[in-house]
Amino acid sequence: xxxxxxxxxxxxxxxxxxxxxxxxxxxxxxxxxxxxxxxxxxxxxxxxxxxxxxxxxxxxxxxxxxxxxxxxxxxxxxxxxxxxxxxxxxxxxxxxxxxxxxxxxxxxxxxxxxxxxxxxxxxxxxxxxxxxxxxxxxxxxxxxxxxxxxxxxxxxxxxxxxxxxxxxxxxxxxxxxxxxxxxxxxxxxxxxxxxxxxxxxxxxxxxxxxxxxxxxxxxxxxxxxxxxxxxxxxxxxxxxxxxxxxxxxxxxxxxxxxxxxxxxxxxxxxxxxxxxxxxxxxxxxxxxxxxxxxxxxxxxxxxxxxxxxxxxxxxxxxxxxxxxxxxxxxxxxxxxxxxxxxxxxxxxxxxxxxxxxxxxxxxxxxxxxxxxxxxxxxxxxxxxxxxxxxxxxxx
Numbered sequence: 001x002x003x004x005x006x007x008x009x010x011x012x013x014x015x016x017x018x019x020x021x022x023x024x025x026x027x028x029x030x031x032x033x034x035x036x037x038x039x040x041x042x043x044x045x046x047x048x049x050x051x052x053x054x055x056x057x058x059x060x061x062x063x064x065x066x067x068x069x070x071x072x073x074x075x076x077x078x079x080x081x082x083x084x085x086x087x088x089x090x091x092x093x094x095x096x097x098x099x100x101x102x103x104x105x106x107x108x109x110x111x112x113x114x115x116x117x118x119x120x121x122x123x124x125x126x127x128x129x130x131x132x133x134x135x136x137x138x139x140x141x142x143x144x145x146x147x148x149x150x151x152x153x154x155x156x157x158x159x160x161x162x163x164x165x166x167x168x169x170x171x172x173x174x175x176x177x178x179x180x181x182x183x184x185x186x187x188x189x190x191x192x193x194x195x196x197x198x199x200x201x202x203x204x205x206x207x208x209x210x211x212x213x214x215x216x217x218x219x220x221x222x223x224x225x226x227x228x229x230x231x232x233x234x235x236x237x238x239x240x241x242x243x244x245x246x247x248x249x250x251x252x253x254x255x256x257x258x259x260x261x262x263x264x265x266x267x268x269x270x271x272x273x274x275x276x277x278x279x280x281x282x283x284x285x286x287x288x289x290x291x292x293x294x295x296x297x298x299x300x301x302x303x304x305x306x307x308x309x310x311x312x313x314x315x316x317x318x319x320x321x322x323x324x325x326x327x328x329x330x331x332x333x334x335x336x337x338x339x340x341x342x343x344x345x346x347x348x349x350x351x352x353x354x355x356x357x358x359x360x361x362x363x364x365x366x367x368x369x370x371x372x373x374x375x376x377x378x379x380x381x382x383x384x385x386x387x388x389x390x391x392x393x394x395x
Contacts (some may be wrong), residue, residue, distance in 0.1 A: 001106075002284045002285045003285075004253055004285035005110065005112075006108070006112035006113075006251075007252055007253060007285065007286065007287060008026070008238055008240075008250045008251070008252055009014070009100055009111075009112045009237065009238055009251075010108045010111045010112050010235055010236065010237060010238055010250070010251045010380065011235070011236060011237070011238045011241035011242075011248035011249055011250045011251065012104070012233050012234065012235055012237070012248075012356075012360050012393070013043040013045070013234045013236050013240075013241045013244050013245075013246060013248060013249075014039040014040060014041070014042035014043025014044075014045065014233065014234035014246065015038075015039055015042055015231075015232070015233050015234075015245075015353065015356075015357040015360050016034070016035045016036060016037065016038025016039030016040070016041075016042055016196050016231065016232045016233075016349065017035060017038070017230075017231045017357050018031045018032075018035040018038065018229065018230040018231065019033040019194055019195030019229060019348055020125075020194075020195060020197050020225070020228070020229035020231075020348025020349075020350065020354070021195060021197065021225040021227060021228045021229065021307035021348075022114060022127065022195050022197055022227065022228070023127070023129060023228060024229075027069060027070045027071075027072055028069070028072060028124040028126050028228065028230065029068075029069040029070065029073055029077065029078075029081060029122060030075050031228065031229070031230035032055075032078060032079055032081075032122050032124050032230045032232070033078075033082065034067075035122060035124075035232040036078065036120055036122050036232045037218075038080055038285075039120065039230070039232040039233055039234045040120070040234060040247070041209070042234070042243060043132055043234040043244050043246060043257060044237070044244045044246070045118060045234065045236075045244065047082055047083060047084055048084075048085055048313040048377060049117075049118045049298075050082075050087070050119070050120050050167025050234075051084075051086075051087050051088045051089070051116045051117055051118055051119075051379050052087055052089040052107060052110050052111065052115065052116030052117075052118065052119030052120065052235075053075045053078060053079055053084070053087050053089075053090045053091075053119065053120050053121075053122075054075070054089075054090065054091050054092065054094075054103040054104070054106045054107045054119060054120070054121040054309055054342050055073060055074060055075055055091075055092060055103055055121065055122045055123065055124075056071065056092065056093065056094045056099035056100070056103055056124075056351075057072060057073075057074045057092045057093075057104065058099070061213055064126075064128060066126070066162055067080075067197035070134065071126040071128075071231075072124070072126065073122070073124055075090040075091065075092050076090070076091045078120075079123065082120075084159070085193045086209065087116065087314075088115060088116045089110045089115040089116040091103075091106055091110075091121065092167065094106060094353070094389070095109065095254070095256050095377075095389050096256030096257070096258075096274075096278060096383060096387055096388050096389030097256075097381070097383065097386075097387030097388075097389075098168045098256075098299070098351060098382040098383040098387050098388065098389045099351035100123040100231070100350050100351030100352045100353035100354075100356070100382060101299070101319055101351065101352035101353055101355065101356050101380055101383075101389055101391065102256070102351075102352075102382060102383070102389045103121040103122065103353070104121040104233050104235065104353060104356055104391070105254045105256070105389050105391055106121070107119035107120070107121040107235040108235050108251050108254055108302040108391070109163065109254060110235075111235050111236060111237060112251075113266045116190060117236060117240065118234065118235075118236045118240075119234070119235045119236070120232055120233075120234055120353050121231070121232060121233050121235065121353075122230065122231070122232040122353075123231055123232075123350050123351055123353040124229065124230045124349065125226070125228065125229045125230075125348070125349045125350055125351070125382070126228060127226040127227050127228050134221045139152060141154070141332065146294050146390055148265065152215075153265070154236075155302070156264075156302075156385075157214050157215045157218050157223055157302065157345060159265060159300050159385070160217045160218065160264075160304075160384065160385060161216060161218050162244070162270065163213040163267075163270040163300070163385065164217055164218065164304045165216075165273050166218055166270035166271060167270065167307065167308070167318075167367050168217060169320065170271050170318070171271070171307075171318045171319060172193075172322060173304075173307055173321065173322035173325075174322060174326070175208075175209065175217070176205075176209075176326060176354075177304055177322040177323070177325050177326030177337075178304060178306075178307075178325065178326075179205055179209065180325060180326045180327075180328060180330075181303060181306055181330055181338070182203070182208055182221055182222070182303050182345060183203050183329050184328075184340055184341050184344055185300070185343050185345050186198065186202060186203040186329060186342065186345075186346055187202065188332070188339060188340050188341065188343075188346075188348035188370060189341065189342025189347060190342075191368075191369040192341055192342060192347070192369075192370060193368060193369075194341065194347065194354070195346040196225075196227075196342065196346055196348055197225040197226075197227045197346075197347070197348045198225055198345070198346035198347070198348075199309045203221070203293060206355055207221070208221050208261060214289065218302060218304075221303075221345070222299075222300050222302055222303040222304065222345075223299070223303075223345075224300060224302070224343070224344035224345055224348070224349045225344065225345070225346070225347075225348045225349060226348075226349055227348030229348045229350050229354075231350050231351075231353040231354055231356075231357055233353070233356060233357065235251075235358070238250055240361075242267060245392075246364060247363075247364045247365075247395060248395070249359075249360045249363045249364065249393050249394070249395055250393065250394055250395070251290060251391060251392070251393060251395065252285075252286035252287060252335060252392040252394055253282055253285040253286035253287075253390075253392045254310070254389070254390070254391050254392075255278045255279060255280070255281075255282040255285070255389065255390070255391075256278050256389045257274060257277030257278040257279075257280060257386065257388060258274040258277055258278075258387065259274060259386065260279055262274070262384060262386040262387075264385045264386055267385065267386055269362075271314070271318065272311075273305070273308045273309075273383075273384055273385055273386070273388065274384075274385065274386050274388035275305075275308050275309050275310070275312035275313075275381065275383065275388045275390075276308075276311070276312040276369065276382075277388065278312070278381075278383070278388035278389055278390050279312040279313050279381070279388075279390050280312070281332060282379075282390050283392075286303070286392040288377060288392060288394070290313060290315050291316045291364060292394075293315075293336065293377050293378060293379050294337070294362075294372060294374050294375045294376055294377055294378060295336070295337045295338065295340060295359065295362055295372060295375060295378045296309075296313070296315070296330075296336055296337070296338045296339075296378065296379050296380075296381070297338070297339055297340070297341070297343075297352070297355035297356065297358055297359045297378065297379070297380045297381070298310075298338055298339060298343075298355070298379075298381045299351075299352045299355065299381060299382040299384060300339060300343040300344050300345050301344060301345070301349070301351075301384055302384065303310050303345060305384045306325060306330070306338070307321045307322070307336065308323065308384070309381045310324065310325070310336075312315075312381075312388075313316070313318065313379060313381065313390070315336055315369075316329075332369035332370070332372065339355065339358075340362060340367065340370045340372070341354060341355065341357075341370070343355065351382065352380065352381075352382035352383075355380055355382070356380050356391070357368075359378040359380050359393055360393070362375040362378060363375050363376065363377075363378055363393060363394070363395045364395070373384055374378040376394060377393065377394040377395075378389070378393045378394070379392050379393070380390075380392075380393065
């Protein structure tokens with residue numbers, strides 16, 4: 001059995017979601033403060049109890065100029081803005097290279113190792129209002145990007161389109177199969193109560209099949225929504241969590257990993273992602289199996305990531321994953337209800353921290369209209385291409 005001394009030593013005790021918006025009308029510092037205070041209040045703690053803070057610097061778009069407090073945050077800014085009395089642990093880089101859930105995973109490891117007792121993990125995303133989201137509107141490229149950008153291979157969806165084209169050729173997955181997941185994600189989102197950025201209208205198969213290409217074979221409806229948003233979670237020891245306000249959600253295992261050449265372009269095999277390394281022995285270390293999972297919250301920065309993660313986590317094989325998804329396995333009444341908050345395809349881009357919050361709420365029985373009848377264990381999987389992190393949760 002793989003070594004995991006941190007199993008069930010920590011718990012997510014509080015969650016806070018400030019919502020996702022096309023334009024929040026306030027700075028990202030203000031939105032982050034709202035999310036953190038909501039999470040601490042949800043846990044039944046005070047800011048004076050917090051002695052650890054994890055986030056990820058960078059507002060969410062490549063090449064974007066950021067201003068701390070306005071379009072970006074970091075730990076030092078948040079420690080002062082929240083009025084924390086001082087911390088014993090803080091970090092501005094996420095576990096596994098995945099903002100959002102990677103910060104929550106790092107907070108878990110910090111608490112489990114005794115670096116701190118109560119850690120806040122927060123993620124913001126900022127959507128530029130006057131310029132393009134990313135690098136495409138700039139006329140200059142530096143470093144290695146100078147060799148890619150002139151050929152239309154600069155931003156993430158352009159790079160991943162090559163990966164997915166290879167995956168489709170290798171395993172024969174179809175757009176109709178993927179559409180089953182995308183349409184269901186919209187239905188899940190429509191039952192939610194957190195402000196999100198997708199239209200509050202159902203999506204049809206014709207809508208999906210006729211959507212404009214962004215970088216074929218990815219259409220606009222295969223890409224997550226840029227947004228102004230913020231979310232936060234509180235992680236503490238399992239012992240302390242049992243005496244707090246909410247039902248504890250224990251962390252059984254955390255996993256991160258990448259391949260031998262961790263590069264978005266020069267990756268060794270486009271039919272697998274870093275997900276396969278992060279999930280390699282996750283079930284052995286968690287003491288659980290894929291069949292124990294009542295739901296999954298899987299990163300969907302691009303919808304085809306679902307195929308890769310289902311394979312990596314052992315829910316399906318590449319040969320069968322198209323039929324698995326296309327047959328409705330990910331619906332609320334399917335064998336693996338997935339992304340019950342609508343995912344980033346609808347709620348907005350918070351790099352899987354919104355996914356984490358939905359998993360926690362489901363395990364507490366607090367997801368209102370989306371609530372599953374049985375929700376005792378969940379897996380949260382974040383990242384794509386060469387970055388990945390996994391958390392296994394249970395009550």
